[in-house]
Amino acid sequence: MTKPYNRLEDLYQRDLVFDTAQGKTLPLERILKRTVKFYPEESDPFIFDIVEIGAGNGEFASQLAQEQPDSKILALEIGKERFDSIVRKIDRLQLKNLTAGFGDARPVLFNRLSKDSVSHFYILFPDPWPKNKHRHLRLMQQPLVDVLIQKLNVGGKITFISDVKDYSEWTAKLLSQSPLLSNDFSPQTMTQELPQLVSTYFKRRWEAMGRQFWHVRFTKNVSK
Numbered sequence: 001m002t003k004p005y006n007r008l009e010d011l012y013q014r015d016l017v018f019d020t021a022q023g024k025t026l027p028l029e030r031i032l033k034r035t036v037k038f039y040p041e042e043s044d045p046f047i048f049d050i051v052e053i054g055a056g057n058g059e060f061a062s063q064l065a066q067e068q069p070d071s072k073i074l075a076l077e078i079g080k081e082r083f084d085s086i087v088r089k090i091d092r093l094q095l096k097n098l099t100a101g102f103g104d105a106r107p108v109l110f111n112r113l114s115k116d117s118v119s120h121f122y123i124l125f126p127d128p129w130p131k132n133k134h135r136h137l138r139l140m141q142q143p144l145v146d147v148l149i150q151k152l153n154v155g156g157k158i159t160f161i162s163d164v165k166d167y168s169e170w171t172a173k174l175l176s177q178s179p180l181l182s183n184d185f186s187p188q189t190m191t192q193e194l195p196q197l198v199s200t201y202f203k204r205r206w207e208a209m210g211r212q213f214w215h216v217r218f219t220k221n222v223s224k
Contacts, residue, residue, distance in 0.1 A: 028143060032110050036076075036103035039087045043099075046112050048074040052122040053105045053139070058086030058098075060124060060200050065098040071119075073098045076105040106144065113151045121148050123160045124200060128167040140171045149178055152220040157184070160216040161194070161203075168214035175218045184217040191215050 050068070052061045055075035065073050075098060077083045083102040090098050101108055129138045140160070148158055158175065162168045172189045175181055185191045194215045203213070 028106070031104055032107050034104050034107050036101050036105075036108055037083075039083075039090065039100045039102075045114075047114060047117055048072045048099070049119045050074070050122070051109075051113070051118055051120070052076065052124070053109070054078070054123060054126050055082070055086060055100070056124075056201055057082050058089045058100065060122070061086065061098060061100075062089040062093060062095060065095040066093065069097055071097060074101060074108075075099070076101040076103075076108060078102075078104055105139075109144065109151065110147050115150055116153045118151050119153060119156045121152065121156075121158045123158070123171075125161060125163060125203070126167075128162060128164045138167075138170075140167075140174060142174060145174045145178070149180055149220060154220055154222065156220045158216075158218050159194075161213055163211040163213055165212075165214050168216050172216045172218075175216065178218075180220055180222045181218040182221055184219055185215075189216075 049071040050064060050073045052064075052073070052075045055061050055077045056079075058075055058077070061073055061075035064071070075086050077086060077100065080102065083100055086098075086100040089095065090100060123139065126139045127137075152158065158181075160168065160171045160175075162171070168190050172183070176183060176189075183189070192212055192214060194217075
């Protein structure tokens with residue numbers, strides 16, 4: 001019997017078609033008006049070295065905060081229970097360099113972060129929204145990619161990981177269209193191994209299901 005996740009992979013393969021002129025788009029102007037709650041309360045200046053988009057329960061961000069105590073880290077999470085988990089880690093581990101943000105990440109990415117300020121964006125296992133009719137709901141879209149590039153400093157990196165090959169290919173193609181970026185894994189489009197990354201809840205969950213991981217990483221070489 002075919003395992004469910006194999007059938008799902010077949011669905012991804014069939015439905016995901018790269019198209020820069022998508023018929024549907026998110027109502028971005030409304031999304032960017034949404035409020036985001038921060039813990040601890042946001043500080044001035046609002047500057048972070050590392051930003052994780054979709055931080056889950058904060059396992060990866062808290063590990064980075066401990067390993068890089070001189071880096072300011074922002075963990076953005078849209079789920080309330082997961083945000084609360086990050087808050088508990090901040091308090092328990094006394095992570096003075098980690099800030100958690102609760103809400104849609106896009107108002108922060110578009111409106112709050114400064115140009116040429118971030119050293120690394122991490123997007124780990126975002127929802128792939130596999131059906132064609134849902135493609136406009138995926139996080140990685142051209143407007144967001146343009147903003148990430150703008151907010152990166154020269155030498156800064158974007159790391160994206162998915163357990164769905166098609167979504168990583170989609171993301172790599174979006175990023176490769178920018179003349180400001182270079183692919184860290186060239187001539188390959190992506191790689192399946194980044195052993196230096198700490199394990200996460202979703203990584204362990206997909207590993208237990210026998211899934212593979214597809215890593216994309218690009219570096220900004222020129223300021224915009």
